[in-house]
Amino acid sequence: MSTHDSARGLASLAVHAGQEFDPTTGAVIPPVHFSTTFAQDGIGGLRGGYEYGRSGNPTRTALQTQIAALEGGAHGLSFASGLAAEDVLLRAALQPGDEVLLGNDVYGGTHRLLARVLAPWGVKLRVVDMSDLDAVRAAVAERAPQVLWVETPSNPLLRITDIAGLAAIGHDAGALVVVDNTFATPALQRPLALGADVVVHSTTKYLGGHSDVVGGALVLDDDALAEKIGFLQYAAGAVSGPMDAWLTTRGIKTLDVRMQRHSENAGAIAAFLESHDRVSRVFYPGLASHPGHELAARQMRRFGGMLSLALESGAEARRFAESTRLFQLAESLGGVESLVNYPDAMTHASVRGTEAAVPVEVVRLSVGIESIDDLLADVEQALG
Structure with missing residues (x-):
């Protein structure tokens, strides 16, 4: 199923995207592929592109297809946790000396990742009330950041940010606009359609929905950035395992x-x-x-x-x-x-x-x- 199959509603995509029945047995629910490695038809002859569990797994591919379809994006990538997804995105988008303009009401772990893990490597951090677009304009005019990062609704004070307005400000400054959509989920809000560049999820939360699996995801349309993220997903290795991916997929269906x-x-x-x-x-x-x-x-x-x-x-x-x-x-x-x-x-x-x-x-x-x-x-x- 295409991730841009606009003829189907979100509830249908949640059930069917990436969930084609097993062609061998006809099983309506695709099998969980636990294998860490995949047999090759001669050296380099990969079946479906699968070689090793870190680089790709059919169960993870199905989840990535499902999440991309829900958010209306071209590329979905699944990770071992929401912070693993954020870390890969920031390292793909930034280099030492670059700056992130962060909402002042965000998940503490996101602030900690920037302030205590990436800052020692030269990434700068500023904080602003993202729900106040005038304050954002002033901060961007003072110094253009490379990334604008917002949660809406925010955690835990439930501030609401105008995603389209924020995207316009960010794009005028040449910044990447990132929306953490964990609280709303694509069932309630689709940031890419409102102008955001990247959507971040802790799939541990509403997407998994049953407090039994930790995970994270990114969805975006930019092919070049998606390629960078995909390389880091493979090279750094914080991928979701097949059972984690399957549990997340099962949660998403409801x-x-x-x-x-x-x-x-x-x-x-x-x-x-x-x-x-x-x-x-x-x-x-x-x-x-x-x-x-x-x-x-x-x-x-x-x-x-x-x-x-x-x-x-x-x-x-x-x-x-x-x-x-x-x-x-x-x-x-x-x-x-x-x-x-x-x-x-x-x-x-x-x-x-x-x-x-x-x-x-x-x-x-x-x-x-x-x-x-x-x-x-x-x-x-x-x-x-």
């Missing part, structure tokens, strides 16, 4: 229906929290009170399953995070089960004291697909 339920549940919880007298603020783009609500309504199909809330103090936030029962206290997000996270001491502990630090009174919820009455009851008792 992405559309899961994101609908995640969004419905999160919207109901956000509305409840907004009306509660112990909650200072709710961060959820589906609320009319959210400053990015109208923009999110234009560039997203639904508002997603992630939300954050601010309580009166850090002590109250910690107490709430440790008092839920159905919401499990754990890092990560995007699985079918609901999770509660205290970013300051958990997912974003590495950015304490930086421009990307998360306020201590903030708690993040990854709202699952459980019965909404049970989730609301849990949140209510934890607040009480």
Whole structure:
């Protein structure tokens, strides 16, 4: 199936892209190819281009086809983790002396990768509020970066950035515009169609969707950059294994229906929290009170399953995070089960004291697909 088969909707692509039945047996589900090496028909006679498990595997190819189709991109590449995908992209796009302009509300691991791993090799980092396009214009005018990097909705404060507007600013400056689409997924938002150059995913989250497999992915249209990324994928070797790829593919097949339920549940919880007298603020783009609500309504199909809330103090936030029962206290997000996270001491502990630090009174919820009455009851008792 072509990755540009626009005649089929996203839910159909999620089920069928890269998932042709096995021609030998007719098995509707393609087999998992565990082999680390592939027999050759004479020296250099590769069947389907497969030679060695690091350079290529049919199960990984199927996942890459599937992810590219969902994002509407020409090239999809799968990695062992979201950070492995980010690392390869940055090393393919940058050289010492180049600079990344990063959103000030991003996953702590992305900031850590740039600040503590790539900075010692000469990559520069600046931070700006990407949801404020005037601030982005000013930062780009001051010094043109090589990469503009944004999450929208952002992690964990759910800021919304105008992807088309950001892409225009970045391209005028000759920058590569990268959108981390982990929170929204292609079921809700397709950044390439809005002008972005590269889409990044932690497939560990909503794409896998079941909290049982770690992975990452990149999707892009640029042939030359894709070739560089493909070389580093092979040469550095942080590839997804066949079982990881298969589990991710299986998760993706239900992405559309899961994101609908995640969004419905999160919207109901956000509305409840907004009306509660112990909650200072709710961060959820589906609320009319959210400053990015109208923009999110234009560039997203639904508002997603992630939300954050601010309580009166850090002590109250910690107490709430440790008092839920159905919401499990754990890092990560995007699985079918609901999770509660205290970013300051958990997912974003590495950015304490930086421009990307998360306020201590903030708690993040990854709202699952459980019965909404049970989730609301849990949140209510934890607040009480």
